Amino acid sequence: MAQDTGRPLRLGIDVGGTKVALALGDAEGRLAAHRRIPFPATGEPRADVEQMLAAARALLDEAGCGAGGLEAVGISAPGPMEIGSGTLLNPPNLPGWHHIPLAEWFGAALGAPVAVENDADAAALAEWRWGAARGTQHAVYLTMSTGVGGGLVLGGRLHRGAHGAGEIGHAPVEWDGAACACGLRGCLEAYVGGAAWTRHLRAEAPEAGRVAALAGGRDAITPRHLLAAAREGDDFALTELARWNGYLARTIVWLAMVLSPEVVVLGTIARAAGEQLCLAPVRELVARHLWREEGQAPRIVAAELGETLGERAGLAVAALAAERAGGRTEATRAAR
Amino acid sequence: MAQDTGRPLRLGIDVGGTKVALALGDAEGRLAAHRRIPFPATGEPRADVEQMLAAARALLDEAGCGAGGLEAVGISAPGPMEIGSGTLLNPPNLPGWHHIPLAEWFGAALGAPVAVENDADAAALAEWRWGAARGTQHAVYLTMSTGVGGGLVLGGRLHRGAHGAGEIGHAPVEWDGAACACGLRGCLEAYVGGAAWTRHLRAEAPEAGRVAALAGGRDAITPRHLLAAAREGDDFALTELARWNGYLARTIVWLAMVLSPEVVVLGTIARAAGEQLCLAPVRELVARHLWREEGQAPRIVAAELGETLGERAGLAVAALAAERAGGRTEATRAAR
Secondary structure, eight states, X not given: OOOOTTSOEEEEEEEOSSEEEEEEEOTTOOEEEEEEEEOOOOSOHHHHHHHHHHHXXXXXXXXXXXXXXXXXXXXEXXXXXXXXXXXXXXXXXXXXXXXXXXXXXXXXXXXXXXXXEEHHHHHHHHHHHHSTTTTOSSEEEEEESSSEEEEEEETTEEOOTTTOOOOXXXXXXXXXXXXXXXXXXXXXXXHHSHHHHHHHHHHHSOTTSHHHHHHTSGGGOOHHHHHHHHHTTOHHHHHHHHHHHHHHHHHHHHHHHHHOOSEEEEOHHHHHHHIIIIIHHHHHHHHHHOOSOTTOSOEEEEOSOGGGHHHHHHHHHHHHHHHHHHHHHHHHHHHO | OOOOTTSOEEEEEEEOSSEEEEEEEOTTOOEEEEEEEEOOOOSOHHHHHHHHHHHHHHHHHHXXXXXXXXXXXXXXXXXXXXXXXXXXXXXXXXXXXOSBOHHHHHHHHHOSOEEEEEHHHHHHHXXXXXXXXXXXXXXXXXXXXXXXXXXXXXXXXXXXXXXXXOOGGGSBSSTTOSBOTTSOBSBTXXXXXXXXXXXXXXXXXXXXXXXXXXXTSGGGOOHHHHHHHHHTTOHXXXXXXXXXXXXXXXXXXXXXXXXXOSEEEEOHHHHHHHIIIIIHHHHHHHHHHOOSOTTOSOEEEEOSOGGGHHHHHHHHHHHHHHHHHHHHHHHHHHHO
16 A cells, blocks of 8 residues: 555554564554564564564555654553563563563664553553544453453553553452463453363363364364354353353453443454344343443443454554654644 | 641541531641531531531631632542532432532632542542552552442542442452342442441351350441450451451452552551451462562552541542642642
8 A cells, every 4th residue: 555645654563472463554543554474483582573673664665654754663562561661571472582672672773762562451542542442531441362351541541550450361250260371260361261261162062062063073162163053042152151241241340330431342252252142141241230320331342443453553552652752743733 | 726827728528427527738638627527417408518618617717717718628428429510419328418519519608619529539539648558659449347439549640430430349249149238249348348247247146156245245246346356366256357358358359450559558447457357368368369470469558547537538639629720839839
């Protein structure tokens, strides 16, 4: 795609354990150019970053964006991280990466201000700026993927807390309950995380049942097969889904009582399950368990950004970098 | 007490179902004069407020503070309320009070800017400005009294959410668990609220046991007797207290994972139970169930303001009124 040349562009990068999404876009989150590369995994963080920079430069060329045309860079990456300096500490999914000063490396190479955020926070910012939570002051975003994470936008600002907020996947839903990958017990993720749920389904699904049949064997079951069987009305699948929805609803009631957000945005698995299998039953459970006046429950909706969430997440972080670098310019531009 | 006459004074009022605390103080929360009156309960809100105004005027006279010497007024009151207009809606503990425009009435009578906040939020602000949470950016305050409420200061600002945040007492700790006064089941308050706990103890305490003996009969048991028996090492009391601490710890783990506050401040019952019976065991439970790096757990401490919490809560709200009325003046004063 060719660039609207007068418009300053921003670069968003979403670093994941298997792939890296890169996007050039504008202040409204519109994509000018984007591409995905596999996570380099050279075993050498500096070499990994060089490959990402090569992809970024190719994207800038493609968009006709020369030196000085790049306004800001935003990087969404797995935590833990030090936000102030933009340093990844020891992300479990990026082999060999320890204390990597991403903001410094990308800033020196690209000559633009860089911000780095936790990927769940970045996704929350993207859904809040351009997706299902746009126009709100208080929004909660829940990733519902292999693991469960979250991001909180409160009072129109990302809430990071003292040491990283939004770790909803490791909030306890059953005290001393099921074992979680984190080493503790009873975490939300141990019940509704995709990886934990997959293990549970493979162990519990009837050998000769519909879920196993759709998967071609119990050992190949994934949440996708469960959702397909539930759509066909399979009893085991519906019971399992009700349990999954129940833990999700319980978490949303907690969030609604404590934080009173206007909207709760649900990602991947909830989005795939959709209105009938997830959103409607969860809304009903929440309404029954919420001590709030009529009209005070948060809206419960699926994430909207879908396929380009990573790209938009990077751009949402780039917006933070641009705001920090020149808040006044940004405000002036928005007012036009 | 006589006033330091050069200093602008603020009036703080804490309206409770049985008493009203009034205080004159300065920007640092120091009390110049204070008094308490019974909640008037004339059955007529306007007459109730007139009595509060009479007490306020007497206090102003006592401090030698004439017309124009009052900088701001802050009112802490039970919810629900409409913050923007300073209107109490239908507080269950104030008989006959429905849609009372407190800010308007007090503002017209006293000629100063007025702010009104929920009492748990006001107490949180007071502990954050002058008590156990001072110097932090992210603090959670839990009232642990007849009921359980909470207030959140996040990023140095009170977080009110869309429809009142911090309703921690009605967050679910057991899905479909014990019946709560709110009409739902499994709320935190149904396990650790003073009223619910008292009912539970009266039903469960052994007739011939130590707790009943200290109370002079099962029907007279209160949490105070349970704490006294626990200090003597009574088994029933220690088991009950461990259960109480467990629900509290579980709630703090949830708050720590989702909000990552620097400090969690615990009120009334937890404060009365103290270090050995409550704070130390709760800290240990939280540490064992928290998925956080060393040093990232919130501090867990007792509230500090104690006997004058109501007075300070009113003054903390008055500080908001003063800031809104003249943010610049306030900042200039603070910088001196």
